[in-house]
Amino acid sequence: MSKTKKAEATHYEMLFILPNKFTEDEAKTVMGQVEKTLAANAATVTHNEYWGKKKLAYEIKHNAYGYYGLFEFDLEGKNLAKIDNDLRLSTDVLRHQIVVKKAKSEKEISREKEIRAKIDSKKAEAEKVKVDGDKKASTAAKSKEKEKDSKKVDLKDLDEKLEGILNADDLI
Numbered sequence: 522m523s524k525t526k527k528a529e530a531t532h533y534e535m536l537f538i539l540p541n542k543f544t545e546d547e548a549k550t551v552m553g554q555v556e557k558t559l560a561a562n563a564a565t566v567t568h569n570e571y572w573g574k575k576k577l578a579y580e581i582k583h584n585a586y587g588y589y590g591l592f593e594f595d596l597e598g599k600n601l602a603k604i605d606n607d608l609r610l611s612t613d614v615l616r617h618q619i620v621v622k623k624a625k626s627e628k629e630i631s632r633e634k635e636i637r638a639k640i641d642s643k644k645a646e647a648e649k650v651k652v653d654g655d656k657k658a659s660t661a662a663k664s665k666e667k668e669k670d671s672k673k674v675d676l677k678d679l680d681e682k683l684e685g686i687l688n689a690d691d692l693i
Contacts, residue, residue, distance in 0.1 A: 530565070530595040532624040537608065537617035538577070538587040545574070548588035551613045558607050559592065562600045567624075568593040581615050593622065 537555065539548050552571060559566055572589035581587070596604070601619065608617045625633075 530597050532567070532593065532595055532622050533564075533601070533619055534622040535559075535592045535594070535617060535619045537590050537592075538581070538615045539590065539613060540582065540615050541574070541584045541586040541588075543588065543613075545588075548574075548590075552588075552590045555590065555608070555614065556592065558611075559594055559596075559604060562596070562604050562607075564594040564596040564600065564604065566592055566594045584615060587615055595624075 539551050543551060549571060552569075556566060556569065568591075570591040572591065574586055574588050577585055577587050605617075605619060608614050
């Protein structure tokens, strides 16, 4: 082993896309197979997410949609090439990308959750204000509409006034 590289496990993140040929349940099964591939190569999965079916930005192997999955895992660098090769050769995985990611401490995770909660509460307040504003705006629009209805002039009155204006001698 090299003297400059450390031998301890590095934290990685892998995002992958499964083809649209699977159903939702089959995609979750294939995701389990990908997790088994990681485990077979001595990776310790720390977090996984199933994002579901999404539209791809462009077609990949005649697939416009794909099922997205995300894994975070710890692994020694020597086994990374084997995992990469296994996923590249797999017919069940359209694309995958593995990147080194900084592992978050429990304190950082809790802080992010607090921030997300604050953002969500502010969004909820803004939505409530918007709904209240929409109600006030619709009430104002209804009152303006009533004013217009009350100011409506009868068509006969309008014709009489127009005749009077056109017959007036002082216009010319």
